[in-house]
Amino acid sequence: MTLLDWLIIALRVLVPLGALIGAAGLMSWVERRGAGLIQDRPGPNRVGPFGLLQPLADAIKFLFKEDIIPSSADKVLYVLAPGIALFSALTTFAVIPYGASLPLAGREIPLIGADVSIGVLYVFALTSLSVYGIVLAGWSSNNKFSLMGGLRSSAQIISYELAMTTAAAGVILSASSFRLTDIVAVQSGTWLGFIPRWNVFPQLLGFVVFFISTFAETNRVPFDLAEADAELVAGYHTEYSSSMKFAMFFMAEYVNMTVASALTVTLFFGGWTLPGFHPHGVLGAVLSILVFTGKTVFFLWLFVWVRWTLPRFRYDQLMRIGWKALLPLALLNLLWVGGLVTLGWI
Amino acid sequence: MARLVFDAAAALTILFAAVMVVHRHPVKSVLALVVSFFGLAVCYVMLSAPFIAAIQVIVYAGAILVLFLFVLMLLNVGEETREREPWPFQRIFSGVALVVFAGMLLGLLRAHGSAIATPRAALTGEIAPLARLLFSRYLLPFEALSVLLLAALVGAFVLAQRENRP
Numbered sequence: 001m002t003l004l005d006w007l008i009i010a011l012r013v014l015v016p017l018g019a020l021i022g023a024a025g026l027m028s029w030v031e032r033r034g035a036g037l038i039q040d041r042p043g044p045n046r047v048g049p050f051g052l053l054q055p056l057a058d059a060i061k062f063l064f065k066e067d068i069i070p071s072s073a074d075k076v077l078y079v080l081a082p083g084i085a086l087f088s089a090l091t092t093f094a095v096i097p098y099g100a101s102l103p104l105a106g107r108e109i110p111l112i113g114a115d116v117s118i119g120v121l122y123v124f125a126l127t128s129l130s131v132y133g134i135v136l137a138g139w140s141s142n143n144k145f146s147l148m149g150g151l152r153s154s155a156q157i158i159s160y161e162l163a164m165t166t167a168a169a170g171v172i173l174s175a176s177s178f179r180l181t182d183i184v185a186v187q188s189g190t191w192l193g194f195i196p197r198w199n200v201f202p203q204l205l206g207f208v209v210f211f212i213s214t215f216a217e218t219n220r221v222p223f224d225l226a227e228a229d230a231e232l233v234a235g236y237h238t239e240y241s242s243s244m245k246f247a248m249f250f251m252a253e254y255v256n257m258t259v260a261s262a263l264t265v266t267l268f269f270g271g272w273t274l275p276g277f278h279p280h281g282v283l284g285a286v287l288s289i290l291v292f293t294g295k296t297v298f299f300l301w302l303f304v305w306v307r308w309t310l311p312r313f314r315y316d317q318l319m320r321i322g323w324k325a326l327l328p329l330a331l332l333n334l335l336w337v338g339g340l341v342t343l344g345w346i
Numbered sequence: 347m348a349r350l351v352f353d354a355a356a357a358l359t360i361l362f363a364a365v366m367v368v369h370r371h372p373v374k375s376v377l378a379l380v381v382s383f384f385g386l387a388v389c390y391v392m393l394s395a396p397f398i399a400a401i402q403v404i405v406y407a408g409a410i411l412v413l414f415l416f417v418l419m420l421l422n423v424g425e426e427t428r429e430r431e432p433w434p435f436q437r438i439f440s441g442v443a444l445v446v447f448a449g450m451l452l453g454l455l456r457a458h459g460s461a462i463a464t465p466r467a468a469l470t471g472e473i474a475p476l477a478r479l480l481f482s483r484y485l486l487p488f489e490a491l492s493v494l495l496l497a498a499l500v501g502a503f504v505l506a507q508r509e510n511r512p
Contacts, residue, residue: 077377117472121400128408132380135412139373139419147419154416158409178473 008109016113020093024254025055027300031254034304062247070141070239077140082240082248085133089255092126095119096262097181098292099272102285111272111285112181119180120172123263124165127217131157133252134219134226134236141239149235152315153226156216159322160223164213166330170206170337171199171267174346184271196275200268202346206333207268209326211299214260216322218253221307225315261299262292269295352392359385370426376414383407397473 029044029052036043045051069078096119099111116122131154138150175183189197200207216223227235240246265271272292279288313321340346362382369375383406390399480488 116396118396118400121397121404125400125403125408128404128412131408131412135415135419136377139415151416151419154412158412161409176474 004105008104008107012109012111012113016093016098017090020090020255020258021251023258023300024251025059027254027257027304028055028058028250030300031304031307034301035308038305038308059247062244065241065243067243067245068241070143072142073239074140074142077136078239079245081133081137081140082245082252083133084136085130085252086248086255088126088130088133089252089259092123092259093255093262095122095180096259096266097184097271098262099289100279100285103281110181111289115179115181118178120168120178120183120267123259124161124168128157128161130252130256133249137240137249138236141236143239145232145234145238146236149226149228149232149238152228153219153236156219156223156225156318156322159319160213160216160326163209163322163326163330164217166327166334167206167210167213168267170203170330170333173334173337173341174199174202176341180266180271184266184273187270188273188275190275194275196270196273198268198270202340203268203333203337205329206337207264209330209333210268211264212321212326214264215303215306216318218256218260218303220253220257220303222310222313223318224312225318228312230312257300257303258296261296261303264299265292265295348392352389355385355388355392358382359389372418372423372426373415376411376418380407380411383411397476 032054033043033045033051043051044054047053047057069075094113095116097110097112097115102109102111134153134157135150138146138148138153141147171183172178175186177183183199187197187199191197191201195201215221219226225235227237229235232238237246237249240249272288274291277287277291279285337346359382362378362385365378366375366382369378383402387399387402387407390396390402
């Protein structure tokens with residue numbers, strides 16, 4: 001391998017990583033301005049144009065704050081927990097294709113971190129590991145509110161993972177592949193000349209179940225029981241005084257949101273494809289990235305919209321929805337997709 | 347390179363399995379087991395069985411051990427303390443077990459050396475051949491296993507019900 005090959009690999013890893021971290025910063029601004037918009041108030045608008053530099057100011061503030069570790073905390077795990085949360089959030093994006101291939105210097109560069117044969121399973125494996133960040137933060141803090149937050153989160157994530165994977169199984173079935181590039185490829189083209197071949201149309205039920213479950217997996221309102229401020233102070237990160245460690249949890253939440261939106265787009269909305277859009281050349285690759293970003297941004301906004309519109313569920317309601325509504329619906333969707341595939345309709 | 351990664355992962359797996367047994371704090375033991383399972387998953391990837399690796403992480407590290415952790419935290423189990431001296435025959439038995447284990451290890455090494463077995467062509471990489479085998483040649487064991495799991499589930503349900511009866 002030449003130096004250029006190594007450089008391309010490094011860029012394929014670093015550019016999405018930087019974009020993801022940048023998106024997390026930007027989303028914290030969107031969230032606060034969005035809250036302002038919905039609640040009829042300005043939101044942060046002082047730092048830079050439209051308050052756009054607010055995330056930067058926050059980052060600088062976090063860096064210079066005193067870092068306090070509670071004296072009765074388990075030091076190693078207390079420090080490790082935010083790292084696990086951010087690591088599992090960032091690495092999930094590696095298998096998601098974010099554009100068509102980019103022709104550069106006589107090479108076709110696939111716009112994806114790693115095109116592995118078990119793409120979907122890799123995502124679920126890392127999502128299931130992300131619970132350790134929250135559980136360990138809750139336990140190592142040696143605080144009853146933190147512990148309650150951690151316990152709630154672990155039960156919640158395990159319960160909703162079931163519905164989420166079963167809903168995604170429908171997509172895997174219709175593409176007959178775990179590879180995310182294959183899943184995107186089968187969704188290009190149209191039905192009857194005008195309906196895009198996106199999985200969301202035959203599998204509307206699967207999409208609804210999947211998207212609701214991502215709210216629980218990312219601990220967002222209406223399922224943010226792990227940090228329910230009204231009951232648990234701040235849940236699992238109560239003892240993380242607003243230092244860099246808190247910032248890591250904060251970033252992990254927004255990165256998780258971004259990855260969940262990107263995954264929803266890839267599984268149900270055709271990824272970077274659009275009907276009638278056949279990208280070639282550098283311009284095509286750039287446009288395909290923009291299409292993917294546009295679709296993802298819509299779902300990111302939906303996360304914010306829901307947060308400032310809906311109230312929080314009670315814990316028993318959360319469990320009832322997960323086990324008695326979403327899981328049976330996901331199974332029903334699987335049966336439906338299985339029928340469609342057997343009849344050869346999709 | 348691949349060999350180096352495999353060896354490192356295998357060493358990590360064994361090391362943390364040992365930590366799991368030796369550590370006195372149950373929560374730390376579970377966490378050591380998580381690392382051990384993760385190392386095992388890396389071993390599977392290096393043996394070109396990524397599907398098994400993903401399932402290993404999803405099922406064991408992501409679900410079963412989280413439940414272990416959940417129960418340990420719910421009961422707030424503290425560090426273990428030695429309450430009595432071990433019985434003398436306990437030591438004898440553990441010595442015998444160690445000798446048997448060492449013999450097995452030696453036999454395995456003698457038979458296969460240190461070479462990594464070449465994986466069966468039908469099972470490398472892709473998932474489709476694995477699924478085909480699972481639903482044709484191994485259909486009966488596969489289904490029997492699911493019935494076994496169902497029986498365990500019903501059993502757990504019955505036991506939990508008995509607790510609630512007035």
